Amino acid sequence: MRIQVRLFATYREIVGSRGFTWSSRDGLSLRELVDGVVAKYPGLAGHRDTMLLAVNHDLAASDRILQDGDEVALLPPVSGGAR
Template structure:
């Protein structure tokens, strides 16, 4: 199945692209996708501990099973704002 991986902020800078096309087997989880991305882009290693994972604009747990056409976003931690 085909999915899109979107990268933001620091992750985009590390990888050098904001979007990646990824081919996966049916039944692949978000965790398995993340492991594949980390293997392909080892400079991301260490960031996964604070990374937010979203599928189709909804933050999800790593055990969610992906489906054909899903968009997975790897989001850095967000901080700041008004006090």
């Protein structure tokens, strides 16, 4: 199966790309995908515990099973606020 991975902000800078296609076996969990991405791009390792994960524009738990054609977004934590 093929998953579209989108990267934002700091993650985009670390990887040097806005995103990529990840090919894998059926039944891959979101956690397994992220583990594979971090293994391929070790610069993301320090961000692993604070990543927000979205599948097809909805926040998702790491145990979600991915489907062929899903779009996964790796998002850094959001900070800031009103004065």
